[in-house]
Amino acid sequence: MELSDRQEQIIEIVKPNGPITGEKIAEKLGLTRATLRPDLAILTMAGILEARPRVGYFFTGKTGSELLTENIKKLKVQDYQQIPVAIREDASVYDAITSMFLEDVGTLFVVDEQSCLTGVLSRKDLLRASLGQQHLSGVPVHIIMTRMPNITVCRKNDSLIEAAQKLINKQIDGLPVVKDTEAGLEVIGRITKTSMTKALVELTMDERFD
Amino acid sequence: MELSDRQEQIIEIVKPNGPITGEKIAEKLGLTRATLRPDLAILTMAGILEARPRVGYFFTGKTGSELLTENIKKLKVQDYQQIPVAIREDASVYDAITSMFLEDVGTLFVVDEQSCLTGVLSRKDLLRASLGQQHLSGVPVHIIMTRMPNITVCRKNDSLIEAAQKLINKQIDGLPVVKDTEAGLEVIGRITKTSMTKALVELTMDERFD
Numbered sequence: 384m385e386l387s388d389r390q391e392q393i394i395e396i397v398k399p400n401g402p403i404t405g406e407k408i409a410e411k412l413g414l415t416r417a418t419l420r421p422d423l424a425i426l427t428m429a430g431i432l433e434a435r436p437r438v439g440y441f442f443t444g445k446t447g448s449e450l451l452t453e454n455i456k457k458l459k460v461q462d463y464q465q466i467p468v469a470i471r472e473d474a475s476v477y478d479a480i481t482s483m484f485l486e487d488v489g490t491l492f493v494v495d496e497q498s499c500l501t502g503v504l505s506r507k508d509l510l511r512a513s514l515g516q517q518h519l520s521g522v523p524v525h526i527i528m529t530r531m532p533n534i535t536v537c538r539k540n541d542s543l544i545e546a547a548q549k550l551i552n553k554q555i556d557g558l559p560v561v562k563d564t565e566a567g568l569e570v571i572g573r574i575t576k577t578s579m580t581k582a583l584v585e586l587t588m589d590e591r592f593d
Numbered sequence: 594m595e596l597s598d599r600q601e602q603i604i605e606i607v608k609p610n611g612p613i614t615g616e617k618i619a620e621k622l623g624l625t626r627a628t629l630r631p632d633l634a635i636l637t638m639a640g641i642l643e644a645r646p647r648v649g650y651f652f653t654g655k656t657g658s659e660l661l662t663e664n665i666k667k668l669k670v671q672d673y674q675q676i677p678v679a680i681r682e683d684a685s686v687y688d689a690i691t692s693m694f695l696e697d698v699g700t701l702f703v704v705d706e707q708s709c710l711t712g713v714l715s716r717k718d719l720l721r722a723s724l725g726q727q728h729l730s731g732v733p734v735h736i737i738m739t740r741m742p743n744i745t746v747c748r749k750n751d752s753l754i755e756a757a758q759k760l761i762n763k764q765i766d767g768l769p770v771v772k773d774t775e776a777g778l779e780v781i782g783r784i785t786k787t788s789m790t791k792a793l794v795e796l797t798m799d800e801r802f803d
Contacts, residue, residue: 387638421634428597428635455797480724484717487764506716507694513723514690547794551787554697576786577761583793584757587665 390422394442397432402439455586460546461539463582464560464572469494472501476512476527477519479504489577490557492570493528499567500536500559502528536561537574547579600632604652607642612649665796670756671749673792674770674782679704682711686722686737687729689714699787700767702780703738709777710746712738715766746771747784757789 386394389412396411397403405423409416423440426432433441469492470482479491483506493502504524512527513519537546537558546558560572596604599622606621607613615633619626633650636642643651679702680692689701693716703712714734722737723729747756747768756768770782 390638421631421638424631425635425638428600429639455793477724480720484721489716489766506699506720510690510716510720510723511694513720514687514729519724544794544797547790550790551794556699556786576766576790579790579793580757580760580786583665583789584754584761586796587754 386426387422389419390426393419393422393426394431397440398442401432401441402435404439408440456542456544458543458582459539460537460541460543460560460572460574463543463578464539464574465578467492467559467570467573469498469570470504470524471495472525472528473523475520476509476522476524479524480509480513480519483509488557488573489575490555490573492559492573493524494570495567497566498569499564500531500534500561500570501525502530503534503557503559504528505556531568534559536568538562539572543574543579543582546574550576550579596636597632599629600636603629603632603636604641607650608652611651612645614649618650666752666754668753668792669749670747670751670753670770670782670784673753673788674749674784675788677702677769677780677783679708679780680714680734681705682735682738683733685730686719686732686734689734690719690723690729693719698767698783699785700765700783702769702783703734704780705777707776708779709774710741710744710769710771710780711735712740713744713767713769714738741778744769746778748772749782753784753789753792756784760786760789 392412393408396408405416405419409419412419423432427434430443433443435441468482468486468488470479472493472495483491489506491504492500493504495501502525508527508529512522535549535553535555535558537549537560539560549558550556557573557575559570560574561568562571602622603618606618615626615629619629622629633642637644640653643653645651678692678696678698680689682703682705693701699716701714702710703714705711712735718737718739722732745759745763745765745768747759747770749770759768760766767783767785769780770784771778772781
């Protein structure tokens with residue numbers, strides 16, 4: 384939404400002076416109240432100003448882009464999560480590398496006998512291990528994996544942006560989407576920088592906010 | 594921007610019937626032209642309808658979210674690119690893995706003596722090579738790299754979304770940002786799924802569209 388110069392002027396007047404009546408805004412601009420009516424209606428309906436009867440106009444603190452980003456913040460992990468790929472703790476590093484290629488994923492989850500999350504393996508972990516060791520089939524993954532409680536997780540109802548921030552802050556490529564069970568954390572999905580790249584592209588392609 | 598029910602109704606009337614006068618729209622809704630004036634002003638200023646004098650209102654084909662996503666499409670590669678990490682063609686796979694860890698990147702660019710792009714190495718390429726070979730310091734990277742013309746590149750003025758689509762379509766983690774020179778393609782930047790994840794987060798944090 385592109386605001387006109389006059390609408391921008393109105394916002395600048397209301398910001399420091401609100402609550403302020405339409406009459407006073409018109410006065411400051413040297414215009415009539417009737418001339419401003421459509422502009423005030425637009426700014427109010429766009430959520431930028433708020434009108435209270437017998438009080439006047441407030442600035443809501445929300446700009447056009449903030450209203451857009453409120454919509455982006457509503458995106459959920461569950462709408463973007465992919466199928467997780469898990470292996471057992473006693474699998475070898477060689478098995479893990481093979482799974483990573485077969486399933487074409489960048490992050491593997493390690494689970495115990497109750498299928499509960501105990502570790503995470505990234506391509507970087509496996510590359511580091513493969514440098515140091517000659518006998519990858521003799522090394523179990525639990526030796527090299529990142530283990531609980533150092534694993535960053537997310538849940539299906541978390542916002543996508545919250546998950547993206549975890550990926551950036553922790554400098555990791557993927558997160559397990561987990562469900563709490565009595566035995567521990569069950570892995571129900573995987574969310575990665577690929578999910579985020581797809582989400583960014585989709586924002587420009589579809590009409591999910593209409 | 595949230596549209597009111599009446600504004601939605603107006604759009605539904607104009608879509609199949611445009612060009613249509615404000616008078617006719619009012620008639621179809623059983624309302625007066627004056628009542629509709631603010632709604633029509635909002636829809637026009639928001640870019641959803643277009644008004645042509647003595648002709649009437651058209652539907653522009655642009656919904657609120659489409660107008661907002663047009664802003665996302667204006668983001669440029671140059672605003673998100675990171676510093677590229679390059680190695681020479683005669684460097685060994687061992688050197689490449691070491692660089693990848695030292696510089697903490699997921700994609701390395703391979704350049705010739707004129708510093709022109711000849712290849713790309715991903716973590717996946719290096720992991721694959723490390724599985725097959727025991728003597729990584731004896732294997733030059735040009736044996737395992739993806740080479741021109743199979744390298745997908747982007748340029749600094751490309752839209753970020755276009756670059757994101759290349760990452761998704763080609764199933765790769767990073768792209769070189771290149772500049773055309775007489776000797777070939779000079780690598781001036783790197784754009785990755787991490788850049789895209791950061792862009793998605795930033796969309797919800799700052800006021801770049803104001």
